Amino acid sequence: MTTDPADPSTPGTVRPGGRTARVRAAVLRAAEDALVEHGFSGLDLGDIAQRAEVGRTTVYRRWGSTTALVADLLTDMAEQSLPRTHSGSLAEDLRANARLVQRTLADPRQGALFRAVIVAAHCDADTAEALRHFYRRRVAEWAPCVTEAVERGELPPDTDAPEVVRAVSAPLYYRMLTTAEPLDEAAADRAAAAAEAAARAGAYRSGRA
Amino acid sequence: MTTDPADPSTPGTVRPGGRTARVRAAVLRAAEDALVEHGFSGLDLGDIAQRAEVGRTTVYRRWGSTTALVADLLTDMAEQSLPRTHSGSLAEDLRANARLVQRTLADPRQGALFRAVIVAAHCDADTAEALRHFYRRRVAEWAPCVTEAVERGELPPDTDAPEVVRAVSAPLYYRMLTTAEPLDEAAADRAAAAAEAAARAGAYRSGRA
DNA sequence: CCCCTAATGGGACTCCCGTTCCGTTAGGAT
DNA sequence: ATCCTAACGGAACGGGAGTCCCATTAGGGG
Numbered sequence: 001m002t003t004d005p006a007d008p009s010t011p012g013t014v015r016p017g018g019r020t021a022r023v024r025a026a027v028l029r030a031a032e033d034a035l036v037e038h039g040f041s042g043l044d045l046g047d048i049a050q051r052a053e054v055g056r057t058t059v060y061r062r063w064g065s066t067t068a069l070v071a072d073l074l075t076d077m078a079e080q081s082l083p084r085t086h087s088g089s090l091a092e093d094l095r096a097n098a099r100l101v102q103r104t105l106a107d108p109r110q111g112a113l114f115r116a117v118i119v120a121a122h123c124d125a126d127t128a129e130a131l132r133h134f135y136r137r138r139v140a141e142w143a144p145c146v147t148e149a150v151e152r153g154e155l156p157p158d159t160d161a162p163e164v165v166r167a168v169s170a171p172l173y174y175r176m177l178t179t180a181e182p183l184d185e186a187a188a189d190r191a192a193a194a195a196e197a198a199a200r201a202g203a204y205r206s207g208r209a
Numbered sequence: 210m211t212t213d214p215a216d217p218s219t220p221g222t223v224r225p226g227g228r229t230a231r232v233r234a235a236v237l238r239a240a241e242d243a244l245v246e247h248g249f250s251g252l253d254l255g256d257i258a259q260r261a262e263v264g265r266t267t268v269y270r271r272w273g274s275t276t277a278l279v280a281d282l283l284t285d286m287a288e289q290s291l292p293r294t295h296s297g298s299l300a301e302d303l304r305a306n307a308r309l310v311q312r313t314l315a316d317p318r319q320g321a322l323f324r325a326v327i328v329a330a331h332c333d334a335d336t337a338e339a340l341r342h343f344y345r346r347r348v349a350e351w352a353p354c355v356t357e358a359v360e361r362g363e364l365p366p367d368t369d370a371p372e373v374v375r376a377v378s379a380p381l382y383y384r385m386l387t388t389a390e391p392l393d394e395a396a397a398d399r400a401a402a403a404a405e406a407a408a409r410a411g412a413y414r415s416g417r418a
Numbered sequence: 419c420c421c422c423t424a425a426t427g428g429g430a431c432t433c434c435c436g437t438t439c440c441g442t443t444a445g446g447a448t
Numbered sequence: 449a450t451c452c453t454a455a456c457g458g459a460a461c462g463g464g465a466g467t468c469c470c471a472t473t474a475g476g477g478g
Contacts (some may be wrong), residue, residue, distance in 0.1 A: 019444065020455070041250075041332040046435075055457035060436065062455090115331050118386065122328045123250040135387040166387065167380060167403060174379035177327065178344040194376060194407035201406035203399060228474065229425070255465070264427035269466065271425090 026052040027059060028073050035116040036109050040070065040123070043116075067124035070117060074130035078137045084145060090154050090199075093145035094192040098168050102188035105176055115176075139165045146199070155199050160206040167195040167204065235261040236268060237282050244325040245318050249279065249332070252325075276333035279326060283339035287346045293354065299363050302354035303401040307377050311397035314385055324385075348374045355408070364408050369415040376404040376413065 030051035034043055043066045049056040063069040085096040104110045121131040139162045146161035155164075171191045172183060181187075198204065239260035243252055252275045258265040272278040294305040313319045330340040348371045355370035364373075380400045381392060390396075407413065 023456080039332060044435080057437090057458080058456055064436095119328050119331045121386070122324055123248060129389075132387055132389060163399075166383060170379040170383035171376060173386070174375060174382050177330070177382065178341055178375065180338075180341060190372075190412060194403075194410075194412035197407045197410035197412045198403035201402075201410070203403035203406045232426080253465080265465095266428075266467090267426055 023052070023054055023058060024062075024072075027054060027063075027069070028076055031069050031073050032113060035070070035073075036112045039112070040066070040116040040119040043069075045069070065124075067120050067127045070120035071124070071127040071130040074117060074121075074127065074134050078130075078134040081137060081141055084142050086145075090145065090149035091192070091196055093142075093149075094164075094168055094196050095189055097142050097145075097165065098172065098188040098192035098195075099185060101169050101172050102183050102185065102191075105172060106183045111176075156202045156205050158205045159199060159202075160204045163204045163206075164195055164199045167198060168192055232261070232263055232267060233271075233281075236263060236272075236278070237285055240278050240282055241322060244279070244282075245321045248321070249275065249325040249328040252278075254278070274333075276329050276336045279329035280333070280336040280339040283326060283330075283336065283343050287339075287343040290346060290350055293351050295354075299354065299358035299361075300401070300405055302351075302358075303373075303377055303405050304398055306351050306354075306374065307381065307397040307401035307404075308394060310378050310381050311392050311394065311400075314381060315392045320385075365411045365414050367414045368408060368411075369413045372413045372415075373404055373408045376407065377401055 027048060030048045031043075033051060034048050038044075045059045045063075045066060046056050048069075049059045052059075059069070063072060082100070085093055087093050087096065105114060117131060121128040142165045143161040146155065146159065146164045149155050150157060150159050150161070168191055171194065172187065175181065175187060176183060236257060239257045240252075242260060243257050247253075254268045254272075254275065255265050257278070258268045261268075268278070272281060291309070294302055296302050296305065314323060326340060330337040351374045352370040355364065355368065355373045358364050359366060359368050359370070377400055380403065381396065384390065384396060385392060
């Protein structure tokens with residue numbers, strides 16, 4: 001126990017400089033590629049080190065486990081936020097959101113990445129929290145289109161905006177899990193329409209029950 | 210315990226007699242316990258063999274991989290079907306379904322088992338198909354309460370009954386994945402109410418789009 | 419009741435993941 | 449420009465998961 005490499009208790013001695021940042025970026029990109037190709041269960045830290053042209057020891061020391069690496073990747077992904085649409089119509093905005101989710105999940109690369117990340121989140125508590133943080137960001141980005149609809153009088157005043165946004169994604173994720181049918185635009189449009197109809201009927205009023 | 214003497218689900222059972230069936234039942238029960246305790250990623254076939262009081266070699270030979278074992282477990286689970294309610298009211302039936310799903314996912318044992326099984330399905334194509342078969346069974350059990358509502362004139366004639374049933378479960382599974390909030394009865398009731406409202410509005414008409 | 423063989427079980431072997439040790443490199447502060 | 453040390457990288461080590469071999473057990477047909 002001579003030198004503790006990853007000790008957070010010594011704040012002044014952190015060195016987040018050029019090389020460290022470069023290594024992190026290379027490893028995260030390599031991890032993304034590996035997740036897409038082999039899924040989370042087939043993740044091999046040695047393979048990732050080779051792809052990133054970095055020593056195996058470095059990967060094991062800095063992240064320690066596959067779940068911790070994915071958690072870090074999720075933190076990185078959460079910071080890249082996509083701007084939402086502003087069509088001025090609730091139906092249009094929800095449909096745009098649904099199609100964005102559908103296109104993401106149906107895309108070979110993005111879809112595989114999300115499935116792998118979901119698996120990782122199911123395997124570790126910290127990774128699960130990182131995934132929840134990612135979704136909080138995404139939901140917060142789209143929630144305003146619901147609150148604006150409330151202000152226009154299209155929806156009940158006490159509508160739970162984040163819940164409506166989640167209601168758009170939910171059937172798409174569930175469909176991916178339970179059926180082999182492809183996630184097409186029709187499915188996306190139906191998800192958006194169902195969420196809108198339920199919201200108009202007051203199913204998402206935050207008065208709870 | 211179900212000692213099925215003529216079980217077609219086990220591959221290569223030329224001799225499906227007493228011992229073989231006994232071993233299968235013991236291993237599946239042990240696998241269930243192990244999945245609940247350690248999750249899919251922590252699954253160890255050697256540990257399962259010990260729990261089942263069976264040789265390691267037997268488990269490796271008959272199932273070969275953790276995903277194949279989970280697929281067999283899912284086949285077994287699909288055969289135990291729970292009867293649905295018959296309240297005569299669409300709202301009541303959907304709410305009963307939502308609460309059944311909610312109670313299952315919120316239960317420490319059942320919930321952990323489902324999460325583990327979902328992970329396994331994400332890791333292997335055959336296991337995914339076994340999981341889809343399981344959900345087809347569950348959905349088919351509850352779909353009649355929607356078709357009966359259609360016949361009573363409560364819903365549009367071309368309503369896609371299985372889609373309505375899936376719409377009840379979807380938000381509960383999505384909530385489990387993306388938030389840390391507990392799955393309570395309020396969430397179940399809201400899921401049922403939203404699905405019903407969307408169905409009444411014609412969002413699940415099979416006319417497609 | 420007896421025999422044949424499918425199925426099981428123990429133990430040794432192999433391979434690879436993760437760890438540890440220690441020398442080398444490169445930030446960044448002075 | 450120089451030094452200090454955090455961070456990196458190669459190499460050897462240990463342990464455990466999965467495989468192989470062969471002796472043993474027990475269905476179930478005759």
